[in-house]
Amino acid sequence: MNKILLIIQREYVTRVRKKAFLVMMFAVPLLVAGMFKLIAYVAKDSDQISKPQTVKVIDESHQFEGKLKNAKNIQFVPTNEPLEQAKAGLKDNEDLSVLLISKDYAHKPVQFFSKKKPSFTLTGEVENQMNQIASTNTMLANHIDTALINKAQKNKVSVSAMEVTDAGTKDADVGASMGVGVACAILIYMSLFIYGAQVMRGVIEEKTSRIIEVIISSVKPFQLMLGKIIGVGLVGLTQFGAWIILSVLATKIGGQHASGGMAQFLVTLQNLPFGYILFCFLFYFITGYLLYSALFAAVGSAVDSETETQQFMFPITMPLLFTYLLSVTVLFRAPDSPLAVWLSMIPFTAPVAMMIRIPFGGVGPWELAISMTLMVVGFLFTTYVAARIYRVGVLMYGKKASFKELAKWFFYKE
Amino acid sequence: MLSIRNIVKQYAGHRALDDVSLEVESGKIFGLLGPNGAGKTSLIRIINQITAPDSGEILFNGVKLNQSHIERIGYLPEERGLYKKMEIGEQMIYLARLKGLTRDDATQKLKFWFKKLDMESWWKKKIEELSKGMQQKAQFVATVLHEPDLIILDEPFSGFDPVNAELIKDEILELNRKGATILFSTHRMESVEELCDSIALIHKSHKILDGRVKHIRNSYKNETYLVEYTGDQLAFDGSQPFEVISETAGEDNSNTIKIKLSDNSANDVLQYLLPKTRINMLQEVIPSMNEIFIEKVNLIN
Known part of the structure; x- marks a missing residue:
């Protein structure tokens, strides 16, 4: 037992000390922070009108005179200036624009001039008002009672998604759930690969440098394999821990500048059961990692160099890749479909499939219990199989291993 | 141990x-x-x-x-x-x-x-x-x-x-x-x-x-000896108390013979040779591990 601790310590310390680890640790949260900043910036730029805007209206049709109403930060000023003269003033003033309504506005497009590309809010507002005015005008011209129409239009039905939970009803923000689900699935998929591959590379390194024989004359191959898996896993957890802490900080800082839609998104994010999601994420990361890294270790033991791993990697990573692709294309839109439920039960696919489903809250306690139990059974099984292959594989040199060969190793006696 | x-x-x-x-x-x-x-x-x-x-x-x-x-x-x-x-x-x-x-x-x-x-x-x-x-x-x-x-x-x-x-x-x-x-x-x-x-x-x-x-x-010795002497090359007519396996001429008028004894001892060899020539060395041939290995493997095959 003591020796496993020694191995874990070495595996952990040599990796954490590397520069790449530190770089990754700070680069990722910085990216997250940068992304939030970018979203906030884009959202602000397109949706919000920060400064009062003046719109000069040249109405050649005279249909809209006095009917355009000033809105928040938007002021309409009718003018009789010729177009060229009005446009000349735009160059010096970013917050000024000119609206040209031609006589035949129904067939010729209405033009909007400004120094910079106008925000959607501004053009949208103009479009909205003009559409309303135009249709009112048409109705008046055809002697339709606009008051009646207005009344009829008040019957607006809006569907608001409410989720019924034990705690009562609450707003179901599907978007946030989707976002978190997909993010979790991607993160778990990538990390299983990254850390699994690290285990594999470590095994190959020990084999090619031939230190393996020195080590296993001191410890059992199983101890070495387990020590390596746990050591690398702890590196992963450390990385996640650092990311979570730094990302929360980054979001807090980035979130202060967020407003409007962005702020709302952050609020709904905060309404998700983060503790529960985090617990599930850690559980599925740890068990999924143990399950896959054991297989990766077995592959590493069977080959002499990393280039030879291809033939074994493909079948091992297939279920994960398959679930991942399904998750980001289909499953996140149907998190409780039979396919999603089944995939979240099979240990090889559950880490990704379950992480997609969990943020939606549709996973029952029984489902979760079965899936988690199967995960534990799954990783115990793969560890057992991998250990039997590993103990033979690490001492085999220059032999091109096939699956048949691996099966033979499995049945070797001590 | x-x-x-x-x-x-x-x-x-x-x-x-x-x-x-x-x-x-x-x-x-x-x-x-x-x-x-x-x-x-x-x-x-x-x-x-x-x-x-x-x-x-x-x-x-x-x-x-x-x-x-x-x-x-x-x-x-x-x-x-x-x-x-x-x-x-x-x-x-x-x-x-x-x-x-x-x-x-x-x-x-x-x-x-x-x-x-x-x-x-x-x-x-x-x-x-x-x-x-x-x-x-x-x-x-x-x-x-x-x-x-x-x-x-x-x-x-x-x-x-x-x-x-x-x-x-x-x-x-x-x-x-x-x-x-x-x-x-x-x-x-x-x-x-x-x-x-x-x-x-x-x-x-x-x-x-x-x-x-x-x-x-x-145990792998087989009564084989090397004898080096100085002087004219000796002629063996079969009356000598040993069997000559090989003869090689060395530098400075010296000769080396490899002999195999049957019933007699090295003393007999010396007694026979002393009156005839000047003896520089008499040494029992002890086979090297390599020779023993080869002999043993040949024996098995």
Whole structure:
């Protein structure tokens, strides 16, 4: 037992000390922070009108005179200036624009001039008002009672998604759930690969440098394999821990500048059961990692160099890749479909499939219990199989291993 | 120290060891000799508990070999290797701790060895920065750092330059004098012949010969002698009390004959030759381990 601790310590310390680890640790949260900043910036730029805007209206049709109403930060000023003269003033003033309504506005497009590309809010507002005015005008011209129409239009039905939970009803923000689900699935998929591959590379390194024989004359191959898996896993957890802490900080800082839609998104994010999601994420990361890294270790033991791993990697990573692709294309839109439920039960696919489903809250306690139990059974099984292959594989040199060969190793006696 | 009893190791397709039994005496140097692929490494791996035999057992000081013995064995595998990217000092301490030493103990011992072998400046170096010979030296230190009772060296001198090989040889002899039992394995029989107290010959998974080197060689003596004399070449007419196997002329009017005795002793030979010529040397021919091995293998075939 003591020796496993020694191995874990070495595996952990040599990796954490590397520069790449530190770089990754700070680069990722910085990216997250940068992304939030970018979203906030884009959202602000397109949706919000920060400064009062003046719109000069040249109405050649005279249909809209006095009917355009000033809105928040938007002021309409009718003018009789010729177009060229009005446009000349735009160059010096970013917050000024000119609206040209031609006589035949129904067939010729209405033009909007400004120094910079106008925000959607501004053009949208103009479009909205003009559409309303135009249709009112048409109705008046055809002697339709606009008051009646207005009344009829008040019957607006809006569907608001409410989720019924034990705690009562609450707003179901599907978007946030989707976002978190997909993010979790991607993160778990990538990390299983990254850390699994690290285990594999470590095994190959020990084999090619031939230190393996020195080590296993001191410890059992199983101890070495387990020590390596746990050591690398702890590196992963450390990385996640650092990311979570730094990302929360980054979001807090980035979130202060967020407003409007962005702020709302952050609020709904905060309404998700983060503790529960985090617990599930850690559980599925740890068990999924143990399950896959054991297989990766077995592959590493069977080959002499990393280039030879291809033939074994493909079948091992297939279920994960398959679930991942399904998750980001289909499953996140149907998190409780039979396919999603089944995939979240099979240990090889559950880490990704379950992480997609969990943020939606549709996973029952029984489902979760079965899936988690199967995960534990799954990783115990793969560890057992991998250990039997590993103990033979690490001492085999220059032999091109096939699956048949691996099966033979499995049945070797001590 | 080691009692190896009826070990059988079967691999898919071939039997690496077939009913091999050996006794390695405490405090002695034992040579495990045989050509490549004879099964030496298989046996060594079993002693190191890297693999287990299909049948048979090994006793370590009378106790059935178990995990607790690992710390009392030092093993230098034929394929040398260390972590390339790890600093030497740290790596040596790690390996010693895997053998059960405490960190302080390992550090202290390592300092002693580094000083002894002029390696003090290597402590912070990575293995990949060292030459092959230096790596071997470091690996030797790693093998003996935890002061094992039994040191197993697989092809110990391959890869060393003559100077370092001599250095390592002296270290091994010193460790032996201090009480460690040494088990060599090599296919270059002449290289360990003079070092070993006892040997075993392994050929095609079988032990074909074992015992004390002196006894073995004496038992393979076949009454053959070399005689060197100065003077005119002697003519033998068949009345001499020995059989002449070969004659060679040497420098300065000297001749060497190889003779085989049947019933008589070397004294008779001298008595016969003395009046005839001036004798420089008479020496009994003791076969080398290599010759014995070849003879033994031919006998089996």
